[in-house]
Amino acid sequence: MVPLSAAGAALLDEIVEIALMPGGPTERAEALVEPLRRITPCDAVLVTVFDPERRLQAPLLRHGYSAAVSQALEAPQFSEDVERAGLLGPRPPVRLCDLPVPAETLPTWSRCMYPAGLREGLGAGLFTRDGRYLGVAGTQSADPTPATEEAVALLDHAGPWIAHAIDPLRTVSAIAALVSDAIAGVALTRAGTTAPLSGLPGHPLLRLGTPLITAATTPASAENPLATFLCPADDNTDAETDLFRVSVLNCPPEPPGYLRKVVLLSPAPYPYGLCREELEILGLLIEGWPHIRIAATLGTSTPLLADCIHKIQTKLHATSHHLAAARALRRGLYVPAALITRALSERC
Structure with a gap:
């Protein structure tokens, strides 16, 4: 040259x-x-x-x-x-x-x-x-x-x-920077694959095919430019501190258009005293599950479920389970159905 x-x-x-x-x-x-x-x-x-x-x-x-x-x-x-x-x-x-x-x-x-x-x-x-x-x-x-x-x-x-x-990944990385406490992240593509983000490491929970990635691509997550929910960090513990907050952000519709979402992991927010089981119940309520189906899925009785829901309403200062679910959705205080892997009765 x-x-x-x-x-x-x-x-x-x-x-x-x-x-x-x-x-x-x-x-x-x-x-x-x-x-x-x-x-x-x-x-x-x-x-x-x-x-x-x-x-x-x-x-x-x-x-x-x-x-x-x-x-x-x-x-x-x-x-x-x-x-x-x-x-x-x-x-x-x-x-x-x-x-x-x-x-x-x-x-x-x-x-x-x-x-x-x-x-x-x-x-x-x-x-x-x-x-x-x-x-x-x-x-x-x-x-x-x-x-x-x-x-x-x-x-x-x-x-x-x-x-x-x-570089489209540059734009995506700038979107990821909006979540200042993110500790790991990936981008999701149109075909359902993942791409790394500049400045953030990956994480085992963010690998292709994991329940977390499935939850991040559900219609509920797609409806909002920013969706947040909780993900268990380890299925072998019930501790509140062993939860991550998941943030799912939509990518702008710029060419070439194959990058669709950014999925980030952050430390879990203040849980308002909600335990793991209550966060799971909130996730199922948010997804519109009837009480009978929730009880069957979590391996508990309907009366026990009703008692749990009453406690949830008290902790969230809600007068109904609908209002409790709405507040949990707004604050990202729930575990989606795709991440519920064990019955409630197995953890009691």
Whole structure:
């Protein structure tokens, strides 16, 4: 790679400054339009984010394209063309004339971009510094003159910073930071898998397929932008201190859209004197279970359950079990049904 000129270094500094801006990926991508246009003379600018579950490129920024080309950038064929162009792997930026396959064999180019008057381009795969592939940044021009070697080198230097600017996990980690006492966390994806969060460790309770992850994906948790509930830390103890507070936060609907929720573990809040069994009963009341079903599930009698519910109402200063359930839901003072693993009679 050729060394950067003073002007190139200043432009790189500008891109770095944008990458470090607060806000969301779309805002930062929009701010990158002018710097990307100055890397090499061009008529159109594109930044995509890759959806690893659907294997599709989702346009985050399109500037200067005709309506027909913009529509083509959303089609699956474009994602196939990106892969054939070698932009899914770590390699230096490529110009149209440097592609590993003839440009006319790429339908998005030959059927859409070329008829729209575009003749050259410069593109690069975007990788974070920890090696995650995020998408593509590129420019296209009606001038057939290829980009200079310095322009190629500048985009190569800028690539990791552009990746940082559009990283969806960065937004998700910022959401996680809203829960200041979180001690562990993961992100949940559209397909039901988990992704790590920057700055927070994982936890055995947050592994894929655990009852906690099941509880975090129930319709009740999906209805609110922030849902909280309690999770037993260890099934072999009834101690109040062996509970975690679980916070489930929805991710913003930004491209590529595969990250759906953030699930965080924190120390349990003040329980208002509620014991483990009472927290479980509250969880079943919140989910609308009738008293007969609750008693059968927890292995107790209906009269004993009624006595427990009366004690719960007293502790929560509620005049009915409906009001008690509403207050418990608002305060996150309940254990969801998915986390109730042992009958009440086994713990008495």
